[in-house]
Amino acid sequence: MALASLTGLSFSYPDGGLALDDVTLSVEPGEVLLLLGPSGSGKSTVLRALAGLVPWFHGGRFEGRVEVAGRDTRRTRPAELAGTVATVFQDPEDQVVLGRVDAEVAFGLENVGMPPSEIAARVADALEAVGAAPLTGRRVTELSGGELQRVCLASALALAPQLLLLDEPTSQLDPEGAESFFDVALQGDAGVVLSEQHPRLALPYADRVVFLERGRVLLDAPRDEALAWLEEHRPAWAVEPRNSLLQASEPVYRSGPSAVFEPCNSLLQGEAEVVCRVERASYAYGDGPPAVDGASLELRRGEIVALTGPNGSGKSTLAKLAAGLLEAQAGSVTRSGRATFLLQDPGRYLVCERAVDEVGLGADTERARRALADVGLAGHEDRHPRDLSSGERERLALATVLVTEPDLLVLDEPTRGIDPERKAQLAELLRAQAHARATLVVTHDRSFARSVADREVSLAPEREAVHA
Amino acid sequence: MRPTAAAVLLAGVCAGALLAHRLPALGVLVVLLLAVSARAGRRAKPYLWGTLYSAGFVFLLSPLLQSTGYHVLWEGWRVPVLGTLDVTTEELQLAALNALRLAAVGLAFAVYALLLDHDRLIAAATARRSVLAAALATRLVPTLERDARGLVEALRGRGLAPEGLHGHAALLSPLLAGSLERGLNLAEAMEARGFGRPGRTRVPAPPWRALDALGVAGAVVAALAGALWL
Numbered sequence: 225m226a227l228a229s230l231t232g233l234s235f236s237y238p239d240g241g242l243a244l245d246d247v248t249l250s251v252e253p254g255e256v257l258l259l260l261g262p263s264g265s266g267k268s269t270v271l272r273a274l275a276g277l278v279p280w281f282h283g284g285r286f287e288g289r290v291e292v293a294g295r296d297t298r299r300t301r302p303a304e305l306a307g308t309v310a311t312v313f314q315d316p317e318d319q320v321v322l323g324r325v326d327a328e329v330a331f332g333l334e335n336v337g338m339p340p341s342e343i344a345a346r347v348a349d350a351l352e353a354v355g356a357a358p359l360t361g362r363r364v365t366e367l368s369g370g371e372l373q374r375v376c377l378a379s380a381l382a383l384a385p386q387l388l389l390l391d392e393p394t395s396q397l398d399p400e401g402a403e404s405f406f407d408v409a410l411q412g413d414a415g416v417v418l419s420e421q422h423p424r425l426a427l428p429y430a431d432r433v434v435f436l437e438r439g440r441v442l443l444d445a446p447r448d449e450a451l452a453w454l455e456e457h458r459p460a461w462a463v464e465p466r467n468s469l470l471q472a473s474e475p476v477y478r479s480g481p482s483a484v485f486e487p488c489n490s491l492l493q494g495e496a497e498v499v500c501r502v503e504r505a506s507y508a509y510g511d512g513p514p515a516v517d518g519a520s521l522e523l524r525r526g527e528i529v530a531l532t533g534p535n536g537s538g539k540s541t542l543a544k545l546a547a548g549l550l551e552a553q554a555g556s557v558t559r560s561g562r563a564t565f566l567l568q569d570p571g572r573y574l575v576c577e578r579a580v581d582e583v584g585l586g587a588d589t590e591r592a593r594r595a596l597a598d599v600g601l602a603g604h605e606d607r608h609p610r611d612l613s614s615g616e617r618e619r620l621a622l623a624t625v626l627v628t629e630p631d632l633l634v635l636d637e638p639t640r641g642i643d644p645e646r647k648a649q650l651a652e653l654l655r656a657q658a659h660a661r662a663t664l665v666v667t668h669d670r671s672f673a674r675s676v677a678d679r680e681v682s683l684a685p686e687r688e689a690v691h692a
Numbered sequence: 693m694r695p696t697a698a699a700v701l702l703a704g705v706c707a708g709a710l711l712a713h714r715l716p717a718l719g720v721l722v723v724l725l726l727a728v729s730a731r732a733g734r735r736a737k738p739y740l741w742g743t744l745y746s747a748g749f750v751f752l753l754s755p756l757l758q759s760t761g762y763h764v765l766w767e768g769w770r771v772p773v774l775g776t777l778d779v780t781t782e783e784l785q786l787a788a789l790n791a792l793r794l795a796a797v798g799l800a801f802a803v804y805a806l807l808l809d810h811d812r813l814i815a816a817a818t819a820r821r822s823v824l825a826a827a828l829a830t831r832l833v834p835t836l837e838r839d840a841r842g843l844v845e846a847l848r849g850r851g852l853a854p855e856g857l858h859g860h861a862a863l864l865s866p867l868l869a870g871s872l873e874r875g876l877n878l879a880e881a882m883e884a885r886g887f888g889r890p891g892r893t894r895v896p897a898p899p900w901r902a903l904d905a906l907g908v909a910g911a912v913v914a915a916l917a918g919a920l921w922l
Contacts, residue, residue, distance in 0.1 A: 275884050306886030318874055319881035321824075323831070327811030330895050335886030340896045365834065379885070510734060549848055565849030572839070573846035575866045586850055610869055624850055634849075 225294075226250035227415045228274055228387055233288035234439075235269060235278055239611070243269045245439040246288070251387065251415045258426050258447075259419040260454075260461060261436035262643045263615025267419040268314075270436070271389045274417060275311050276302035293386055307336035310380035311389040312409075314614075314641070316372040316396070325351070325359045325367075329379045336383065350382035351375075354408050369396040370535045377409055388414045392421055395640050398534045398668045399425065421643050423461050424671065427451065435461075460644040496524035499632045499662035500546050500563070505555035507541050515541040518555065521681060523632060523662035528654060530673035531666045533683035539666045540568065540636050542683065546664055547634040561631025568637045570624075571609075571617030579612070579620055580605035586628040595627035596620070598653060600646070614641045622650070629660065636666045651676040694898065695813040697907035702800045704911025708918030709796035715785070717922040718792035725799035732806035738837055739805065743798030751791035755783035805830045812897070820894075828878070832871065839870050 229250040236242050244266045251257050251274075259267045272278040276297040279286040290297040293308045310332070313319045322328045329347045338346065351357045356374045364372060373393060380388060390409060394402035402425050410416055410429045420426040427433070433450035435443035435458065443453050454462035500523040508514045516538040523529055523546065531539050544550040545557055547565035567573060576582040579601060583592035596602060599619040604612065609620055618641055625633060639647050647669070654663060654676055667673050673680050693701075705721070712718050729736050757774065761782025768777040810827035814820060843863050847854055854860050886892075 277880055277884060281880050281883055301889075302883045303886045303889040306884060306889065309884075311881075311884045313877070313881055315877070318877035321828070321878065321882055321885075321887075322811045322814070323827070324809065324811050327814075327895075331887075332885040334894050335889055335892050337889075337891040337893050340893050343893070343895050547849065549845060562851060564851060567842065567846050567849060570846060572870055573843050573866075575843065575847070575863065585852055610873065621846075628851060630851075 226291075227253045227255075228292045228417075229290070230270065230273060231289045231291075233273060233286075233290060235273065235287070236285040238283045242439050243284075244273070247436075247439070247441055249434055249441060249444055251417055253386070253415050254413055255431045256410050256416045256418065256429055258423070258430035258433045259417060259436060260423055260433060261442075262645060263421075263641065264613045265436040266439040267436055268391055269439075271311065271391050271417060271419055273297065274387065275309050275389055276300060276305045303335070306332065307383050308385060309387045309389060310383045310385035312373075312376050312380050312391065312393045314392040314395055316369065316376045319376055320364050320372065323363055323365070325356070325362050325364060325375050328364060328375060329382050332379055332383050346382050347378075350378040353381060354378045355404070368535060370398075370401045373397060373405065374408075377405065381409075381412065385414050388412070388416045390416065390418045392419055392641065394420070394422065394425065396535075399670060401535060421641065422669070423454070423644070458645075460648050496526050497560070499523050499525050499561060500557070500559045500664075502542070502546055502552075502557050503555050505542070505545050505552035505557055507545060507550055507553050509541075514538075516545065519683070520555075521546060521664075523664055525631070525662050526659050527678045528658050528663040528665060528676055530677035530680040531664055531683070532668070532670065532673055532680055535668075537683040539683055543634050543636055543664055543666045547632065559632060562628065563632040563634065564625040564628050564630040565634045566621060566625045566636060566638060568640065570621030571612075571614055574609040574617065574621065574624075577608055578606050579609055582609055582620060583623045583627050586624060591627055592623075595623040598626065599623045600649065615643065615646065618642060619646070626653075626657070632662050632664070634664045634666070637668065638665060639667060639669045639672045647672055648675065693903050693907050694900070695808045695810070697900075697904035698808055699804060699813060701907040701911045701914070702804050704914040706797050706800045707911075708914035708916075708922065709793050709800070711915065711918035712793075712922035713789065714922050715788055715792065718789065718796060722792055722795045722799065725796060725803060729799050729802040729806060732802075735806055735834070736802060738833065739798070739802035743795055743802065746798060747791040747795040750794055751787045754787040754790060755779045758783045758786065760786060805833065835874065836867060836871060839867055843867065 230247050233244050233247045234242065235244040247266070247270065259270060261267050269278055272282065273290050274292060278284065280302050286298070292305060295305070297305070320328055321331050326347050329350055330343050333343050333346055348357070348360070351360055354374045354377050356371065356378055359367065359371060359375065364375065367375065373396060377393070388409065393409070394405055397405060402422065406426065406429050418426055418430070427447065430447050432446055433443065434441055435450070435454070443450060445453060451462060502519060502521040504518045504520055505516060506514050506518055507516045519538070519542050521542065531543060533539050541550065544565065545552050547563045548557070548559060549565055574582050576585065579596060580589060580592050583595050587595070593605060596605060599622050601616060601619055601623065604616065609617060612620060618638070622638060638650060642650065651672065654665070665673070665676060705725070709718060709721055729739065756777050756779065759775065761780030763781040764778055765781060765784070766779045770776045810830065814823045814827055840863060843866060844854060854863060
């Protein structure tokens, strides 16, 4: 008997069109089901339906049937399903309730009525299982995004759920962090439904793959069969894109704290203008250790540089120094022309009430409309930015910086929450406009870095620079 | 000291400050609370600035709006509705008293928000829902501060740094929208984690110690001292 099933499920949110259209699928006990599909295809809605949050929390029009562990979710509130089902949402900051790590993990256990004498042991075991035991007693506000995501996973695993729902849980993690997250989350006995935008990382763990598009199931097949289907019908989801401009070379490890790199792109080997030069720059936040220590970087007009490295290696800080959002405390930064910077998670930081006005803050309305069209948001001009999906918001935010036609464009994790097809379009757009500016892309996403960049500068935690 | 006892002590101190009438006693209390809240380090900054600004505002404005006392120190213009603006010694004393009371209450809240373990407070509370709501509201201050920093940084990244009072006031609406969105997401996550389900349990609390009893007794003493002697 299936652990969970959706039968002929159609659903519309109160203020939107059809999010799911006649979806039928099931999850077997212990199975890892990978949900793939473009932004807005209905992946998160499937997870919410399995948790009972659709329709209980969101309202809307619900047709069909959802059963979890033999219980009909129309008759069972999400809170009653808690324990049988546990969810890890995309953004850890929006799901943490309490202030300290151990109390946070205990929160769900208390709610489901775990005997008090067992709670402490369950909390300790869950934190140990996700490698977060040293975080016990720490304030959640002091944790990094990756640490917080592990705490959220521990909170879910502590419940020993039969069904674990993971909604793009690795979007803030570097590839190593994501792999170790999957190693922990997917090795238990629970059935798992995992929604992901990085299929390459998640596919090895999946037993079965469901591909959704516009709320409909296009594919429901075992992994190997699904891989063949993806290669044939949705190659962006299966094949790693390559940038023909990027010259293949072995990584060069340099042990010093700083490095200046020459462009690999053969089109740029001439005398391209240097738009930004960072020389032996250092920066520390408050009284903390240096986030960037003696780093050097040169960005030339016409090239795209990918700045990579694990969480906490100082990528964003170095990028902010380059764009002038932070002043170097030692060393120097010189720039020519206008620099713009797109923050991580930029969808949170939109200020206007119409998309076209948001982009129009930096230019006239006509250019704003063109910029919206460039990022695939033509027709969305009059929508409120907060009514857009998270992927659409990210693209809107991208339009707000592209419209200013900067000499230096710095993008911090621009592919977070973006599906592979949109990612390929973004790479194409950046490449098409690359000649007009120097572009620095901070990213965890190695396939994106390879598809878009002329060269890659990698920051290791010990500030070792790696150059490919 | 357990957070419940510390919260009761802070409530007693607040009551004492509101009932006290002697400037030196209130001054000492404010300095003490300032020293305690400074233990939170940089996190205390927004609370301290907020409290000191509010207290300063009360001290400067209230003498102009009151008409008390006979020892006039300054007399200014005549303003419709308010009458003649003047400042008397008595008004200054009253303004200082009110400003110090406000500062004491603000700093006591800063100590509560920054130094108390709200998780243990929630765990010990009988009215868990209300205490949880209060704890989440307390966390709103640093979250809003971080969101405001993010908004300003995002605009600076676009070459649109907000300037002046009007520029910063324009950020209030997106800040409010952002906090409502966060609130909805959090409510969804809480529902998914079983919040509100009947039959909940709680992690056993550690037993009361002498220090906790001392804290509660201190609260009563502080309130009585404020009412009777200070």
